[in-house]
Amino acid sequence: MMSNLSDFDFSGKVILIVEDTETSNRFYNAALSRTKAKLLWALNGEEALVLVQENSDIDVVLLDLNLPGISGFEVLKKIRKTNKKIAIIVQTAFVLSGEEAACYELGTDAFITKPVMLDYLLSTLQKHI
Numbered sequence: 001m002m003s004n005l006s007d008f009d010f011s012g013k014v015i016l017i018v019e020d021t022e023t024s025n026r027f028y029n030a031a032l033s034r035t036k037a038k039l040l041w042a043l044n045g046e047e048a049l050v051l052v053q054e055n056s057d058i059d060v061v062l063l064d065l066n067l068p069g070i071s072g073f074e075v076l077k078k079i080r081k082t083n084k085k086i087a088i089i090v091q092t093a094f095v096l097s098g099e100e101a102a103c104y105e106l107g108t109d110a111f112i113t114k115p116v117m118l119d120y121l122l123s124t125l126q127k128h129i
């Protein structure tokens, strides 16, 4: 069942999008700017880790696995080493066998595959934000 987009109001929430692909970032920007959440962007894992360290108000990290430099797995591991509270949603286009289980083992809260359905993205965020 499709929810109305206006059902999703994330005012006061902060979402960090870790994604290196421009088309994905355009989609996330269109989808999430309407929710009134504050959006932070990282184009690679190193940037993501710096932003997580510097912004204690981040509620959710939308984390791509295939990133230039350190992988999303590594980012997930490093965030969880110091922060058990922040919600992490892995989002990836290429799902290899065992990847989803590995991500849950490393502490992700959710795992979604691209292309991401708008309604599914928003309801997953709602659940964890």
Ligand SMILES: [Mg+2]
Pocket: 019, 020, 021, 064, 065, 066, 067
């Ligand atoms: Mg990528």
